Amino acid sequence: MSAAVAYRCELAWLPAGRLASDVVIEVADGRITSIGPGPTGAGAGPAASEVRTEYLAGLVLPGLANAHSHVFHRALRGTTEQGRGTFWTWRDRMYELAAVLDPDSLHALARMTYAEMALAGVTTVGEFHYLHHQRDGRAYADPNAMAEAVLAAARDAGVRCTLLDTCYLAGGFGEPTSGVQRRFSDRDAASWAARVEELQQRYARATDVVIGAAIHSVRAVPVPELPVISAWAAAHQVPLHAHVSEQPDENAACLAATGRTPVRLLADSGVLGPRTWAVHATHLTDADVTDLADSGAGVCLCPTTEAALADGIGPAARLREADVPVSLGTDSHASIDLFAEARRAEWDQRLSTGQRGHLDTEALLAALAPEGQASLGVADAGRLAAGARADLVAVDLGSVRTAGADPETAAASVVFGASAADVTDVIVDGRRIVRDREHRDGDVGRGLATAIAAVRGEAQR
């Protein structure tokens, strides 16, 4: 049982989008035990004398969720920007990197990348993990060695991880896997389920890990195998994610092979439901939006990646009008800045519609925190409320980027003006992992450089 701490917050973002000044949040055993006005406030706050008090300046948010990550892509940042091409030529570069990673190099890279996320205010990462097997496609001695590397990295970095263990069986409709894709494949969904079931049992009692499921895409999982995956996720009541309609080519191939859009195919296969999250969902028909809404499924937008990979602007405004929940992810990690993702989600809607005001500050913070955490199966995080997990993220309101924020507009100043560099303090499940912009592991930039140099050296060998 950890000692109680009271965090006195200059300003806090409370449920229902309410901003309050001078808020005391009392924490014990990793949870918020009470929340109320500070000693100078009118109400009865916690008795400050009984617990240690720490002050958090700026705007305190609940923990942010990075709902879609391919952690090893961090090593590509800056290297794939030259030359012409498409999503598919980018994928060739990404595959070269995927081909060389092993549990040790993946652990080192992931640990530092998750630390970069921690510095950006992320308390749960959703790792869409498909790099399962050895370079020749054979299983490691522990068939979950790569997943274990990812999970250990998150623990080392101090963030929770929802490992979305990804089923990847085919190189396209009716095509076998080839090349590096052999590392991704479990051969069939039953084998995938057996492997992930074993992993799930290892972490059944963990409070900082969720083992969820993912369908890589309708390209990568044959239709008859889809129900196996959704049945496994349903049996464990865990999230089920899937890349959906990221590229027009995927829609065209799906229509040609099945006569249906990817969303309709997933709906018909029983995959959609309240724990299902469609990642990207960039190229949707109106009927697709209705199918998602009717099923209770959510959508994870990755706006920076969707721009950098030339995917297109997704239908965030239409999804919002249909009450489809939205989460946000940094995906390829061209940048790890959740505030930048949030404002790009809104600003890109403005580009595609000529109108302002689709996803407002409250909607974007909901996507970053409660909806994002829920999308990763951590429903008790993402809110500053008694009983919730004690995730606190303090954002500087006095930097050159945020200066000018006042108590009424501070949330908008952060969502539309702050960068990840403005996150000063991060507490996850009651444990402080970032203080004064420093991660508890020290120089994360240096750690990243070392880890990236190692995997790039391996890739060039």
Add this chain to the structure above:
Amino acid sequence: MSAAVAYRCELAWLPAGRLASDVVIEVADGRITSIGPGPTGAGAGPAASEVRTEYLAGLVLPGLANAHSHVFHRALRGTTEQGRGTFWTWRDRMYELAAVLDPDSLHALARMTYAEMALAGVTTVGEFHYLHHQRDGRAYADPNAMAEAVLAAARDAGVRCTLLDTCYLAGGFGEPTSGVQRRFSDRDAASWAARVEELQQRYARATDVVIGAAIHSVRAVPVPELPVISAWAAAHQVPLHAHVSEQPDENAACLAATGRTPVRLLADSGVLGPRTWAVHATHLTDADVTDLADSGAGVCLCPTTEAALADGIGPAARLREADVPVSLGTDSHASIDLFAEARRAEWDQRLSTGQRGHLDTEALLAALAPEGQASLGVADAGRLAAGARADLVAVDLGSVRTAGADPETAAASVVFGASAADVTDVIVDGRRIVRDREHRDGDVGRGLATAIAAVRGEAQR
């Protein structure tokens, strides 16, 4: 005559996009006097013993130009993001602010906003200045009092300013100015020219100030007045900027009133030429692109503002194919981060085309530095070369954002990965104004907060 200094740079971006390690740049009297390999290099660098040497870690770039600024908009950041609306409803909020500024409050706000720019690596700002007169439209005792406030602010912040003194005479085609627009109007172009001529003479010998000209837009300057402005700019050989085709409504109104697009109207009026820069140029016909290319005019893109104000994605790729020079600006200052502007310029092209690789790293750095500086009439800046102005901007290659950069990819890592927060040191005309991420004026965030609170208080009175 200032003492010579040798800056030893870990890595430097040299002309023609060449990256070189361990470069010594010798500076005297505000200019680069020599540039060559460091003592460990093969060539003959400057003799280090004769001059004081300072080390600049990271990637050293030439000075960046922020080619389009409305400095007072900085006070709007975070306040205009709520609610629905369009560009035009945003303009109502901006006008409320414009109504209350006076030379003192404009100076205070501009000084700190230019310091924010300095921290982002900006060495020249192009201030598109139309807030000329008193609240009731009468001239100040000094008719250039507001321009002087802006120029003093830039000097205080240590950046050069190209004041694009803006002619604004009408509230629309055939409409008089109204409300706050009376502050903008000189009644006719001849009066505008007389006022700006007087200002120009005051700064004729200044090396840190250029008095240029601007046509607010075809909406705001009647066609017969246009040649007066271009004649004045031509007589002084200074830049002439104009907002062009930012909104479809402007194109529609121009077509209705004149039968021509804004670009064609400007071409027919003799406004276009090698010193003319069209700002935004978002909604261009192919003929407009040809007109710009044929005249030698450039285009200043402001990608973040064009997203935030729901303008649309401009034709950057088509402009590049037509060899139209491009510069970049932060315009409304929703964000002041030139690297973010640069990558948005490219990434937004990917969104509109589905293809990657339109504006590559070299093209984007050219837009930020040599072309940007040239667009502001400072042709001898923006290059690390002997004889050029001694503007040096060092960017950290070891932050969590840039870590992984290597000597081959460092420029791409900066343009596509860095933020303004990664700028560590800035030297303008040989004077250091930023050291270790600190502006010589100290806490710029605090200064911004004070200046913004003052003008917002005035606006609410």
